[in-house]
Amino acid sequence: MADKQTPDIVYTKVDEAPELASASLLPIIRAFAAPAGVTIGTRDISLAGRIIATFPEYLTEEQRQEDDLAALGELVKTPEANVIKLPNISASEPQLVAAVKELQAQGYALPDYPYEPSTDEEKAVRAKYDTIKGSAVNPVLREGNSDRRAAAAVKKYAQNNPHRMGEWTADSKTTVSAMSSGDFFSNEKSTTLADAATAKIVLETAEGETVLKEAVSYPAGTVVDATYMSAAALDAFLAEQIEATKKAGTLFSLHMKATMMKVSDPIIFGHAVKEWLKPVFEKYGDKMKELGVNPNGGLGALLERVKDEPEILAAIEEVRETRPPMYMVNSDKGITNLHVPSDVIIDASMPALIRDGGKGWGPDNAQHDTNCVIPDSSYAPVYDATIEYFKANGKLDPATAGTVQNIGLMAQKAEEYGSHPTTFEIPAAGTVKMILEDGTVLHSHSVEKGDIWRSASARKAPIEDWVNLAIERQAETGYRAIFWLDEARAHDAELISFVKPILEAKGVADKFEIMAPREATVASLETITKGENTIAITGNVLRDYLTDLFPILELATSAKMLSIVKLMQGGGLFETGAGGSAPKHVQQLMEQNHLRWDSLGEFCALGESFKFLGNAKGNAKAKVLGEAVDAATQGILDNGRSPSRKVGEPDNRDSHYWFARYWAEALAAQSDDADLAGHFAPIAAQLAEKEAEITGELAAAQGQAVDLGGYYHGDFDKTAAVMRPSATLNAILG
């Protein structure tokens, strides 16, 4: 789509809270970009939009939608790309099904989601739905490595206005529990391919050979890993943890990434559901299977399927009484950790708990110490070390703490986050082999039925780009820089053999340290506790985890992060924040017409996107717009114009009004472009003059329940009416 119709900047249409915010913010952006001749397009990567685009044959001409994700996937591989990417839903099965139901009710004749596909048609439909599930957007767009950090102004604001942190005490019983053997970490093997190769993945059993994957192609220099998690070891570990939690008197919690790790983690989650209800599955397993129960979908879906089976319900209740209390997602509504696989997502859930002094919410609607179960031990040590550090040293002080920036290896589906197509739940005991076309057996593991086997890879060009990005960032900041790599881990050892020669060749080896995740966590916490700064140079999973963990400790949220993806083909992808799509915020808007989503992440990304257009394409007006955006963002921070959490107080829409006003004022005040200054001077004056009217109209809108015409596929006009309630502001933006 990189043709003459490509707009200068593509803004993505997403879901939930950020999409609601866009209904208010995007008209402002367009009104400001137009006089500079900068065009802003949109592309729909929402869950509903992606469902619609996948099933044209079921829909009417008017209902059909182009596959915008595919188009964007092409665009990001060109130097023209300038994309502002808001967080979107990575759908779990229950979310996908809910979105399909909503669309069907709106008259979209989509096929039902086939839970147990049997006919060829059902299998084809299911395969299509599976492509939409989980983290289906980010891996397509992230054709570059990741640079995430708090902008200087944002960090300074957080230090001057420190958020509240829960107390940590040495006697906290909160703990992280991970497997000590039989997990992905323990079973990992890794090799760097000298030449380009194609591998076949097979399972050899007593009955013969099954091909799990016909052909996976790798360019020369690719690091290829293979590993598996033993189902038996996992079950034993989960059973042990349920008992240990009961003994310790803490809450049982499970922290997974069922969205991004959409094949492996729902299976692990399902094991936890089965282990939790073990006596029920032993007695009623067949009956529940008949009723369509799939433990991987969570306790919520299970309860729905057995709701007319009093005997099973009684058995569940009986088991519950023997279990420790569970960590709750919503204790008022009885929604537990195990209800929905995507409710507790590790990158958000663990930092929130740590920020709260290690406390989780229990079924009694009170906070308690918690056993945080993170089965695989590859990255669990990061959270374990953090918790132990705070137990020993007390909570972090955001007023004085330095910052942890991140340079993350992400491009071209690097590492575990690209492993879905090569992850398998093993159907029968045997040996899994990765065999190259010349017959070389690259990796081999002997496995049992139910084990989860997967292969992940990282390509040479992205790895080199990542190391170079780290060198640039270190040179720019002079900060302590640590590669979070464990030489005792197979994959990391391969990466280290890329990293060291590059650092040496560039003569900067003395500026970098290499440490295993546990040691790197402690070193980073010590550094920021002293008020100093550090750069965490990590793989893809730790990029994700750390860019929530440290921002949430330092700034209270990861929504305010600058999140730049320097695309390898020369374009720019500007992600807004590092956090999620805040479903809780939508609920509040629908009930009280108050949206507490903070668009600071969007403001930061917008500034970078305009400046990129200015610098990379020599568009001088765009540069002026971008610099003025930065001034406006500073204005929001300096004057405390971020949204408040409570109904009746200024919300996201007020914050957008102030953003427009400060932006217009900055444009009117600058002297680089007289036309823009002349255009925006009267707008700035009107926005100031009409302040009372505008904020009055915005305040008057709050308090009542609102109808958006849908959750996943809201009505454009209804949403616009809710999100743009100030006729005065709308008239000025004209």
Ligand SMILES: NC(=O)C1=CN([C@@H]2O[C@H](COP(=O)(O)OP(=O)(O)OC[C@H]3O[C@@H](n4cnc5c(N)ncnc54)[C@H](OP(=O)(O)O)[C@@H]3O)[C@@H](O)[C@H]2O)C=CC1
């Ligand atoms: N880049 C992407 O596309 C990403 C997408 N996601 C997706 O988002 C969904 C939910 O993810 P989850 O990880 O649970 O996180 P949430 O979106 O629920 O965020 C967790 C909490 O962080 C706070 N928060 C996040 N963003 C903002 C913001 N802009 N302004 C104010 N507060 C904010 C809110 O806390 P409170 O209001 O209590 O202060 C929120 O409840 C999932 O579908 C997930 O896959 C997640 C991460 C990244």
Ligand SMILES: O=C(O)CCC(=O)C(=O)O
């Ligand atoms: O794509 C997703 O599911 C979430 C991505 C994420 O959490 C991140 O990149 O920080």
Ligand SMILES: [Mg+2]
């Ligand atoms: Mg994340």
